[in-house]
Amino acid sequence: MEAFFYIVPAIMIAGVLFAAYKVLGRTRQVRAAWDSGVTAEGRCLRAYTRTSGGGNDTSVSTTLHHVYEFTTRDGRAFRFDEGGGPGTTIEGDIVTVFYAPEHPEGATARPPSRGRLAAGTGCLLAFFAVFIAGCVTFMVSVHTMFADVDRLIP
Template sequence: MEAFFYIVPSLMLAVALLGATAVVHRARQVDRAWTSGLTAEARCLRTYATTSGGGDSMVHTTLHHVYEFMTREGRVVRFEEGGGPGTILEGDIVTVRYAADRPDRATAKTPARGRLAAGTGCLLAFLGVMAAFCIAFMIGVHEAFDLAGDFLQP
C-alpha cells in the first residue's frame, strides 16, 4: 500500500520532466530556425484541426498546417506544424525559416522571441510546480508513514 504513494507521484514527476525536456527542445528548434537566416517560400498543402478534451473538461482545438518548400540546395522538404494561424489556407504561400542542417525542422511562425520565451517559461513554471508538488507529496507521505510506525510500536 505504501508503494502506491511513491509510484504514482514518481510517474507524474517523470511525465513533468519529459514534458519540460520536450518544451525546451522545441523552443530551441524554433529559435535556431529563426536565427539561421535561411528563408524559403513554402506552399500550404493541407490544413486540419485536432481536438482534445470534452466530457467534463474544456475542448481544445489545435490547427495544423502541412507545408512544402525547396531548400537552396534544391531539396524538397515537407513538414507539419501545429498551432498556426487560422488565416493560412491550403494553397497559400508563406515564408518559412529553417536551419541549413535540419530543414525538416522548419517553422512558418513569425519570429517573436519574447513570445517564445514567455510561453516556454510559463510551461516550465507549470511543470516545475507539478514536479515540486510530487516531491513534496512523497516527502510528506514518507514522514507520515514514519510517524505512524512510531505510534504503532509497543
C-alpha cells in the same frame, strides 16, 4: 502499498521532465531557424484541427495545425506539421518558411517573435516546475504520514 505512493508521482515527474526536454528542444529548433536567416517559399498542404477534452466536466480545447512543404536551397524537399498557426492560412497558401540549413527538419512557418516564444516556453516550464513541486510535496507528506504510523504501531 507504500511504494505505490512513491512510484506513481515519480513516473509523473519523469513524464513532465520528458515533456520539458521536448519543449526546450522545439524552442531551440525554432530559435535556430529564425537566427539562421535562411528562408524558403513553402506551401500549406493541409490545415486541420485537433481537439482534446470534452469529458463530463471538462471544456473542449481545439488547436489549429498546418502541414507545410518546402524545398531547401540544395534541392531537398521537406514536409512538417506545425500547431498553433494562424487561422487565416488555408490549403494552397504560399508561406515563408524559416529553417536552419544544417537542420531543415526543424523548420517553422511562424514569423520571428522571440519574446512570445520565450514567454510561452517560460510559462510552460513554470507550470512544469509547480507540478513537480506538487508531486515532491505529496511524496514528502506521504513519507511523513507513514513514518508517523510506524512510530505509533509497535
